[in-house]
Amino acid sequence: MLTYPDVVQWAVPFFIAAILIELTWILVKHRGGRYETRDAVTSLIMGAGNVASGILLGFIVWGFFMFLWALTPLDLGTSVWVVALCFVLDDLRYYWVHRFGHRIRWVWASHVNHHSSQHYNLTTALRQTWTGTFTFMMIVRAPLILVGFHPAMVLFCGGLNLIYQFWIHTEAIKRMPRWFEAVMNTPSHHRVHHGRNARYLDANYAGVFIIWDKMFGTFVPELDAEKPDYGLVQNLGTFNPIRVAFHEWVGIFRDMTQRGLTLRQRLMYAVAPPGWSHDGSRDTSETIKAKHLRRDPEDAGTPGFQ
Amino acid sequence: MPIELLLILVVVGIAGIAGLTWLAGLAKPRELDEQDARSEWARHYPDDQIASVWITHDQHAALVITEQGPGLLWVMGADTVARHLLDFDIMDEPHGLSVLFHDYTAPKVHLHLDEDERLVWQNLIYPQGPIC
Numbered sequence: 001m002l003t004y005p006d007v008v009q010w011a012v013p014f015f016i017a018a019i020l021i022e023l024t025w026i027l028v029k030h031r032g033g034r035y036e037t038r039d040a041v042t043s044l045i046m047g048a049g050n051v052a053s054g055i056l057l058g059f060i061v062w063g064f065f066m067f068l069w070a071l072t073p074l075d076l077g078t079s080v081w082v083v084a085l086c087f088v089l090d091d092l093r094y095y096w097v098h099r100f101g102h103r104i105r106w107v108w109a110s111h112v113n114h115h116s117s118q119h120y121n122l123t124t125a126l127r128q129t130w131t132g133t134f135t136f137m138m139i140v141r142a143p144l145i146l147v148g149f150h151p152a153m154v155l156f157c158g159g160l161n162l163i164y165q166f167w168i169h170t171e172a173i174k175r176m177p178r179w180f181e182a183v184m185n186t187p188s189h190h191r192v193h194h195g196r197n198a199r200y201l202d203a204n205y206a207g208v209f210i211i212w213d214k215m216f217g218t219f220v221p222e223l224d225a226e227k228p229d230y231g232l233v234q235n236l237g238t239f240n241p242i243r244v245a246f247h248e249w250v251g252i253f254r255d256m257t258q259r260g261l262t263l264r265q266r267l268m269y270a271v272a273p274p275g276w277s278h279d280g281s282r283d284t285s286e287t288i289k290a291k292h293l294r295r296d297p298e299d300a301g302t303p304g305f306q
Numbered sequence: 307m308p309i310e311l312l313l314i315l316v317v318v319g320i321a322g323i324a325g326l327t328w329l330a331g332l333a334k335p336r337e338l339d340e341q342d343a344r345s346e347w348a349r350h351y352p353d354d355q356i357a358s359v360w361i362t363h364d365q366h367a368a369l370v371i372t373e374q375g376p377g378l379l380w381v382m383g384a385d386t387v388a389r390h391l392l393d394f395d396i397m398d399e400p401h402g403l404s405v406l407f408h409d410y411t412a413p414k415v416h417l418h419l420d421e422d423e424r425l426v427w428q429n430l431i432y433p434q435g436p437i438c
Contacts, residue, residue: 036332
């Protein structure tokens with residue numbers, strides 16, 4: 001049986017050390033980000049819960065992948081080049097899962113907690129989902145396994161992808177060298193992704209390589225004139241990790257079980273973009289952008305409003 | 307990694323970071339003034355036209371009267387959260403009032419009010435309504 005180390009678990013000491021370094025930097029320099037005790041603790045508990053849910057529910061994903069592996073006659077082997085190709089293709093897979101995570105409410109219900117902090121620091125990176133298994137997004141990885149990448153390798157590459165994304169959750173780094181910003185996801189690009197500003201909604205879904213956003217038309221650069229305002233369009237009024245983890249699932253349940261809806265409307269509350277409502281009483285990212293342009297028409301045609 | 311080691315790392319890591327931020331004074335809640343409350347409300351609800359703002363004496367919450375209706379802005383750590391006062395109850399507490407939103411994402415806000423401001427706030431928030 002092919003095995004790789006569980007790199008996310010092994011990275012935990014590095015995560016803690018890096019958070020301590022960032023926090024010390026902010027305290028000493030009085031710039032480069034913000035920390036708040038309860039916000040940081042909530043993020044860290046969400047991270048611990050994510051690891052725990054992986055340990056408890058990981059067998060579902062593993063069982064599904066091994067089922068696919070048993071079906072496929074293809075095996076690309078385990079050479080370094082195959083691992084590198086797997087990493088790149090898995091990052092493409094990440095881009096689309098992440099995009100679905102912002103455009104399909106059922107998947108957003110799992111991902112929303114990662115955006116629920118009004119802070120942006122290295123603890124925010126660890127504010128991860130507890131309910132990813134229930135989105136069924138493991139299906140998007142099926143083609144990788146069916147074309148011959150071993151499930152253990154695919155999960156190993158996914159772990160490396162997550163570790164890469166840890167360091168980009170910081171305000172302590174303004175910009176990386178130009179060549180790096182052109183190809184790789186960076187703190188600047190990812191700050192945009194966490195912005196609740198109308199300009200920055202639904203942008204920069206990349207994991208490791210920002211080229212996917214440039215290819216698929218979702219790239220928005222960070223503007224010096226408009227600092228990202230972190231958090232959700234409607235921010236949470238609680239630090240309770242249970243509410244952080246499950247609030248959107250509760251919202252879906254309540255919306256779907258309202259009286260007087262058609263079957264299609266009930267389904268749309270689960271699969272339409274976040275903010276969709278049967279009576280148009282709520283805002284989606286499209287209506288938020290449109291309202292912004294009504295207030296500030298001079299922004300039309302600028303990044304994020306093209 | 308052995309699960310016992312992972313557990314120790316996680317528990318010590320969370321406790322250590324929490325302790326360090328607390329010692330550095332990063333658990334102190336934000337304090338609002340009127341200008342701050344106005345700009346924070348505009349951040350949460352950019353389409354609203356603000357008519358007036360009432361700040362609690364402890365500066366941890368503000369009642370914001372807008373042309374779209376009244377709303378509550380309150381401090382959450384270093385940041386703020388806001389909701390329109392649409393679907394809620396209020397409850398008398400020994401040191402103020404609690405606003406119970408029927409909202410899973412913001413269930414309860416405690417307003418620490420002095421005796422002289424309690425009645426004013428009660429009337430502003432819920433002029434004809436019952437108190438639990």
